Amino acid sequence: MRSNRLGCFSFTAIVSALITLAAIVGTVFARGNGMFTSGPLNAQEGAVLGGVSSHAEIGGDCENCHVAPWSADRMADRCADCHSDIAGNMSKIAKAHGAMHHDDPDLSCAHCHPEHRGATAPLTREVTNAEFPHEALGFSMQGHQLIQTGVPFACADCHTLDPNQFDQATCVNCHRELDLAFTQAHSLSWGDDCLACHDGIDTYTKHFDHGNVPFALTGAHVEVDCYTCHTDARSLVDLQSAPQDCHTCHRDDEPHEARFGTDCGECHSMEAWIPAKFDHDLAAFKLEGKHIEVDCGECHKTKPYLSTPMECFACHEKDDEHAGEFGADCVACHKPTGWADSPFDHSKSNFPLVAGHRDVVCESCHKDRQYADTSTDCFDCHGYPSWHGASMGRNCIGCHTMSQWTPAQYGLGHPWFSKSHGHASTCQDCHPSSVFQADCDSCHDASGEGGGGGD
Secondary structure (H helix, E strand, C coil), X not given: CCCCCCCCXXXXXXXXXXXXXXXXXXXXXXXXCCCCCCCCCCCCCCCCECXXXXXXXXXXXXXXXXXXXXXXXXXXXXXXXXXXXXXXXXXXXCCHHHHHHHHCCCCCHHHCCCCCXXXXXXXXXXXXXXXXXHHHHCXXXXXXXXXXXXXXXXXXXXXXXXXXXXXXXXXXXXXXXXXXXXXXXXXXXXXXXXXXXXXXXXCCCCCCCHHHCCCCCCHHXXXXXXXXHCCCCCCHHHXXXXXXXXXXXXXXXXXXXXXXXXXXXXXXXXXXXXXXXXXXXXXXXXXXXXXXXXXXXXXXXXXXXXXXXXXXXXXXXXXXXXXXXXXXXXXXXXXXXXXXXXXXXXHHCCCCCCHHHHHCCHHHHCHHHCXXXXXXXXHHHHCCCCCCCCCCCCCHHHCCCCCCCCCCCCCCCCCCCCHHHXXXXXXXXXXXXXCCCCCHHHCXXXXXXXXXXXX
């Protein structure tokens, strides 16, 4: 007959073992791990909290800190029951514990404050940069991985006295050792409150992407030093409140002295002051002719530039060769293309230009550019012609027309030119050689007969 027993693993033995194991586990859970200990508690005295000055005074009452698995409480809640000041800080994100709790609500106190390591073991352990959520405190350790010797940063390298305290002189002292000249210049420009601007990942440096803010840097502004625009900035608020209008920064090197207003962008671009690109055709006074090449300051001498006079005489009074004799309406005679290009209407003067006078240049009559009191007498311009000299007097218009000198029609003033004498001939009949001195005998014989006829 075969036995059903499997050595010591009989059915009864297996059931008994399972019952015993369940009892042990149940007891452990029920007592909250109180039946176990991983080492003595810290015995260093501190402030009295909950009636004790150290964890060691709690004794073997493990339930004061450890909770049962099915409990709604967490071990961190037990810590907070005694350390009420830390519990208060955890509700404030500006505090170290509050920032960490906000970043990771499930982070256990024991992560940084281990126990059961001996009576004199510290209750705060060193953690690496990778472990500690330093960026939750407003300063990332991304740019501070290694100290100058190549060794990883430790908390004590910056927090020399208390992990919860930080003296910003530590930044200055450390960076002076790295670059004394730069650090001193930087402190003079921006002050020593390093954390007011620096966040550990160098967000605000000369490599800052200005395209992410309303005032993008383009043209000549790309090479400008930060401090030139952010003068006396001592915090991020100061940096962000820098003025964005041109004149605030450029009023000291603005050559117009605000005569044209303060909106530099109306004429200038970000590339450079020169060339200016103001389109004068958009203004009430369009530039044409000689005005195109005139320097802006020649006309815009006062501010604001919108009030610059548009009358010619306001600018050209000093150039007026007529000394005001023809008034201040220069455009009545001149064009922007030049002083000599004159549209003056001579028909409106006391000497209208007709016939042959129309093609005469102004200077032929207006000697030395003197326009007032110019004589309208023919003789003053034409003098005596060579063919009759002064024999006919100065009244040119008595024989000649405005169209041409010849043919001339001598008037009724001639002593021998009359119907009673029957002289109806032309001048050339009696003066064939353009010699105007003549007598009767040159045409008539003694009987009185001749080619010219007579009484």
